[in-house]
Amino acid sequence: MKEIGMEEIGPVRRRVRNALIQSGILKTSSRDVPLTLYTQDRRDRGLRVIGAVIDYLAPPLVRSIFQDDAPELAENSGRRVLRLIDRQIVARDDNVCQLTFAAADNAKLTPWHAGAHIDLHLPSGRVRQYSLCGDPRREREYRIGVRRIADGGGGSIEAHALEVGQFVEISEPRNAFMMPLPGSASAKKKLRFIAGGIGITPILPMTRLADRLGLEWSMLYTGRHKDSLPFLDEVEAFGPRARVRTDAEHGLPSPEELLDGVDGDTAVYVCGPPPMIETIRRGVGADSSVELHYERFSPPPVVNGSAFEAVLGRSGEVVEVGADESVLTALRRVKPNVGYSCQQGFCGTCSQRVLDGAVDHRDSTLTDLQREQGQMLVCVSRSKDGGRLTLDL
Structure with missing residues (x-):
């Protein structure tokens, strides 16, 4: 099977590529990277010619691969659309439900290892992260457990309301909690x-x-x-x-x-x-x-924080950020729809562009180029030396 790198294809071609991966015709390349890392179109002339042909053939090709009731796959190669195939309550107080997802055609899913998690993209647009709690040997399903939090951000309540048969978008598994095995990667016994x-x-x-x-x-x-x-x-x-x-x-x-x-x-x-x-x-x-x-499963405490002001560049509104709170927390007081997920600086969902001010970057996710371009993860990063930050909000 041929490998295709994500940096070589445009938006419509990405949809076709995702469809072909779902069908098993193509496999993903280890060179695939998030599209946000690139700011220029890197296709050569030959690819543009091929792309024009694919653009013409894309709609019938996608329709031929998927069932009529399945939604279109996301353009981001790191996501796929899965169907909820099972829902069970797994705590006696009824506040935790187990959700099991599979591909519409029951194809094998991306392999994962113990400690991995996925992003669940809910119908409202909310994104929440959940650890995979099933068995990695069950290659055709992902299982998660969701605790309902009545006074949270609404994501857990929405996840509890998902119905069997419903389609949702889910990220590929990521692992920030790997388990090195004793006797191999770990010296412990x-x-x-x-x-x-x-x-x-x-x-x-x-x-x-x-x-x-x-x-x-x-x-x-x-x-x-x-x-x-x-x-x-x-x-x-x-x-x-x-x-x-x-x-x-x-x-x-x-x-x-x-x-x-x-x-x-x-x-x-x-x-x-x-x-x-x-x-x-x-x-x-x-x-x-x-x-x-x-x-x-919750934001880490702010360490060595100092109070500062965040300015919303589009309205000029000034938001006070306390010494012991994140920029995200302060922003959500005035803009509740600001996107976020992990609140720990590794998923990238809360990224905002800084128009003015020096940032104390406390994440391990953004690249040097992204930081130079003004991106900031507002869940963990702060102002450097307590100066004002102006955000593109």
Whole structure:
């Protein structure tokens, strides 16, 4: 099969390319990169001639590949349209639902590894990130768990309202929470998994993998009460190595309890609320030989922040940004429709263009070129030295 790089094709051709990938005629290239990295059309004359032919043939070709009721694929090669094939409530308090997605033609999906997540593009335009909690060996489906948050931004409520058979756009899996295996990529001999509430979602595939490979592992799964814990039956199926404890029964866990049995030969994987993660970080601090990996589901606290002003360039409105809040939080007070997703500086959804002012970039996502062009991730980055920032808003 022929490889085609994303930098060589235009908007209509991208739709055709995505359709061909869905059908299995083409495979993606490892050279594919987000289109936002490029600001110039890099096609040569030959490609423009070929492109004109593809533009003419595109509509009938796409119609011949997809069912009539399936929506058109997004132009971004990092997304695809999937169908919701199963929806189940997986917590006794009814606040967590499991959503399972598959291709309309049941084709294999992009492979993923334990710890990966996807972006769920909801019908309203909201984008939310969810860890994949299924089995990577099930190559034709993606499974996520969504906790409904009544006073959140509305994304979880909308996700809970999705109906079986509905089409949604989903990103390709990304992984910022990889698990190096003991004996190969990790020098550690044991694994300790700690999950708080909905934080069990990325931990489940890790635990399954460790158990299948016969590695030495243990798990502590904690939350307010058992009724709030999702996937409880799957955790209890692991047996005594997976311990479940609740605040209602035992009180808030101490660092010693969370890290019971952890020593210098252990790699610890944690996902849950920020207070629990901070408790574990303090506990591990006494033994720097412990290998700690964690993922949080909420914004990190602002470190060494100072108050400053953000100016909306299109209206001149001045927004006060507090020392302990993100630019995103401040902007949403006056512009609730500002897009965002991870709130941790790696998905890029909240990127805004800075018209004036010096930026203290605190993300690890934007390229040097993007920063030079004035882009800024307002969920984590701030003003340098407390000066005003003028945004293209």
